Amino acid sequence: MTLAGTGMTLGGHFTYFITLFLMIAGLFIVIARGNLIKKLVGLSIFQTSVYLLYIAPGKLVGGTAPILSDAFTVYSNPLPHVLILTAIVVGVATLALGLALVVRIREAYGSIEEDEILSLDAAPSRAEQQE
Numbered sequence: 001m002t003l004a005g006t007g008m009t010l011g012g013h014f015t016y017f018i019t020l021f022l023m024i025a026g027l028f029i030v031i032a033r034g035n036l037i038k039k040l041v042g043l044s045i046f047q048t049s050v051y052l053l054y055i056a057p058g059k060l061v062g063g064t065a066p067i068l069s070d071a072f073t074v075y076s077n078p079l080p081h082v083l084i085l086t087a088i089v090v091g092v093a094t095l096a097l098g099l100a101l102v103v104r105i106r107e108a109y110g111s112i113e114e115d116e117i118l119s120l121d122a123a124p125s126r127a128e129q130q131e
Contacts (some may be wrong), residue, residue, distance in 0.1 A: 015056040022049035034114040036102045040095060047091045054080045054087075 022045055029042025058080030066075040102112055109117050 015052060019049045019056065020050045022046070022052065035098075036105065036112045038104070039114075040098045041100070044091070044095060047087075051084050051087060054084050071072065 026042045026044075026046030026049060029045065030039050033042065033123055058077055063074045063076035064072045066078060105117065106112050109120050111117060111120075
């Protein structure tokens with residue numbers, strides 16, 4: 001199937017469709033789920049879609065590493081790959097911090113469900129009830 005007037009096929013945009021699907025799925029999980037672990041999984045899926053969004057145009061078909069040579073005329077840009085490598089490291093660190101916070105929340109409240117935590121926070125404490 002060819003897009004009208006552009007000469008581009010829908011198959012050429014396959015990575016963008018996957019990116020959009022992962023982005024919507026990750027955002028849905030973050031919004032619709034009350035479990036804090038599931039929210040972190042949704043954030044990880046959303047981050048993965050952003051990685052794919054940056055990597056997809058960074059690789060050219062037939063492109064090679066940017067080492068000047070008379071044998072090559074098409075080069076791929078290495079910058080998106082370097083930036084995503086850094087983003088993956090930051091994403092793993094962020095996920096580890098989020099999981100550590102979930103562990104502390106579980107210790108403090110006895111639950112990782114958002115509704116239960118909010119209801120426990122809204123309920124008056126025993127010290128307030130005795131006064």
